[in-house]
Amino acid sequence: MDYLSLSIWGGYDAKPKGADQSFGQIFKQIVGDDTKVMVVGGVFSEAAAADAVANHTDLIGVGRGTLIDPLFGKKILDDQGDTIVSQISPEQVKKAAWTPGLLKPSPEKTP
Numbered sequence: 001m002d003y004l005s006l007s008i009w010g011g012y013d014a015k016p017k018g019a020d021q022s023f024g025q026i027f028k029q030i031v032g033d034d035t036k037v038m039v040v041g042g043v044f045s046e047a048a049a050a051d052a053v054a055n056h057t058d059l060i061g062v063g064r065g066t067l068i069d070p071l072f073g074k075k076i077l078d079d080q081g082d083t084i085v086s087q088i089s090p091e092q093v094k095k096a097a098w099t100p101g102l103l104k105p106s107p108e109k110t111p
């Protein structure tokens, strides 16, 4: 296995109930050095990305953070991480150029 991806709504540093270590730390011990662990969850800033790869996981995925600011990764590479937009707004939705499907209300909320 090249990598194991953990999708964690509770955040990249979330721990199982009663555990001392995060899910990323626990799974890294299980899969060993030859398999990378990737965690997606709660990374909205360069500081969080740095904390995640320093302390919890080999690789990160950025879901909502990239939906809000599609330039998330590029801004960090360009040393512009302090300009990452982490809160959604009508103005940012226009800049992010979402596909029409993302803008539709979910069916269960439609009267």
Ligand SMILES: Cc1cc2nc3c(=O)[nH]c(=O)nc-3n(C[C@H](O)[C@H](O)[C@H](O)COP(=O)(O)O)c2cc1C
Pocket: 007, 008, 009, 040, 041, 042, 043, 061, 062, 063, 064, 065
């Ligand atoms: C629009 C959207 C669609 C998602 N679809 C899925 C999915 O199909 N399967 C899944 O396991 N997680 C899905 N997720 C959850 C993400 O994989 C991820 O765990 C979650 O968004 C937390 O990461 P984030 O804080 O970087 O967004 C989705 C999240 C969003 C925002």
